[in-house]
Amino acid sequence: MRKTSVYIPDGLKRRLAALAERTHRSEAELLRTAVDALVSGGHEPSPPEAPVSGRLVGVGVGPGPADLLTVRALRAVRRAGAVVAPSTDVAAAGRAEAILREAAPDVVVERLVFVMARDQAARASALAGAVDRVVELLDVGEEVAFITLGDPNLYSTFSSVAAGVLDRRPGTPVLTVPGVMAFQELAARSGTVLADDQQSFLVLPANESSVSAAGGALAAALADASCTVVVYKGGRQVAAVADRLREAGRLDGAVIGELLGMPGERVAAVADVAARPASYLSAVIAPAFE
Numbered sequence: 001m002r003k004t005s006v007y008i009p010d011g012l013k014r015r016l017a018a019l020a021e022r023t024h025r026s027e028a029e030l031l032r033t034a035v036d037a038l039v040s041g042g043h044e045p046s047p048p049e050a051p052v053s054g055r056l057v058g059v060g061v062g063p064g065p066a067d068l069l070t071v072r073a074l075r076a077v078r079r080a081g082a083v084v085a086p087s088t089d090v091a092a093a094g095r096a097e098a099i100l101r102e103a104a105p106d107v108v109v110e111r112l113v114f115v116m117a118r119d120q121a122a123r124a125s126a127l128a129g130a131v132d133r134v135v136e137l138l139d140v141g142e143e144v145a146f147i148t149l150g151d152p153n154l155y156s157t158f159s160s161v162a163a164g165v166l167d168r169r170p171g172t173p174v175l176t177v178p179g180v181m182a183f184q185e186l187a188a189r190s191g192t193v194l195a196d197d198q199q200s201f202l203v204l205p206a207n208e209s210s211v212s213a214a215g216g217a218l219a220a221a222l223a224d225a226s227c228t229v230v231v232y233k234g235g236r237q238v239a240a241v242a243d244r245l246r247e248a249g250r251l252d253g254a255v256i257g258e259l260l261g262m263p264g265e266r267v268a269a270v271a272d273v274a275a276r277p278a279s280y281l282s283a284v285i286a287p288a289f290e
C-alpha cells in the first residue's frame with residue numbers, strides 16, 4: 001500500500017462522511033473504490049444525451065439514501081431542460097429534492113407547491129397550479145423531469161400531474177424512470193424476504209377504514225398466511241396496525257422502517273415501537289410465513 005494525500009472540498013468531504021456512516025465503510029475504503037473504478041474505466045462519464053423537446057418524464061429518486069438513485073434517473077435529470085419537484089412550501093426543499101441535492105448538488109430544481117391537507121379544494125387548486133407550470137415549461141420546448149420519492153408509478157403525485165398535463169396537452173410524450181421503493185430498502189435493511197416460491201405480495205395504504213378491526217382490508221389481507229403484506233402511509237396508525245398483526249398472529253417478524261435514508265431513520269420490530277405513532281414516511285412489512 002502507498003499513501004496519497006489529496007485536498008477535497010468541504011461539501012464533498014461532508015457527503016463522503018455521510019456515505020461512510022450509512023454504508024458502515026471507512027472513508028478511505030470508499031475513496032479507494034472510487035479511484036479504482038475511475039482508473040479502470042468503470043465509471044467514465046457517458047456522452048450527454050439530447051433532451052426531447054416537450055416531453056414529460058417522471059423520475060423516481062428512491063426512498064432516501066442518495067446511493068439508491070439510479071444511473072438512469074441521474075441521466076434523466078441531467079438531460080432535462082427543467083427539473084421540478086413537489087414541495088409543501090416554496091421555501092422548503094421536499095424529500096425528492098433533498099435526495100437529488102445530495103446525489104447531484106449541481107442540478108437546479110424548481111419547486112411546485114402541493115397541498116397535503118384534507119381540504120380537497122385546496123389540493124385541487126395546488127395541483128392545477130403545478131400542472132399549469134409544467135405545461136408552460138413544455139410549451140416553451142423543455143423536456144421536463146418531475147422528480148418523486150420512490151417510484152413514480154406507486155402512490156406518487158406524478159400520476160395526477162401527468163394526467164393533468166395530458167388533459168391540457170393531449171399527445172404529450174410521457175415517460176417514467178423507475179425508482180427503488182421504500183419497502184425494498186426496508187426488506188434489505190431488515191433481512192426480510194418479500195416473497196418466495198408460491199407466496200404472494202400485497203401493498204396496502206393505511207387509513208382508518210383499512211386498518212379498522214372489523215372487516216378492514218388489512219385484517220382480510222393478513223388472514224392469508226402465504227401473503228406478505230406491506231403497509232404504506234401508516235405512520236399515524238402504527239398501534240392499530242400492530243393490533244391487527246397481533247390478532248392475526250403476525251406481530252412477530254413484522255418490521256417497520258421510518259424515514260429510511262433520512263435524518264431520524266429507524267428500522268425496528270413493529271412490536272417494539274407500536275406504542276407511539278411514527279412519521280408519515282413509515283412502511284411496515286408483515287412477511288408471509290407459509
Ligand SMILES: C[S@@+](CC[C@H](N)C(=O)[O-])C[C@H]1O[C@@H](n2cnc3c(N)ncnc32)[C@H](O)[C@@H]1O
Pocket residue numbers: 063064148149150151152153154155156180181182183231232233234235257258259260261262280281282283
Ligand atoms: C405518497 S407515498 C410515496 C410512495 C413512493 N412513490 C414509493 O414508490 O415508495 C408515501 C409513503 O411511502 C412510504 N415511504 C416512502 N419513502 C419512505 C421512506 N424513506 N421511509 C419509509 N417509508 C417511506 C411510506 O409508507 C409513505 O407513507
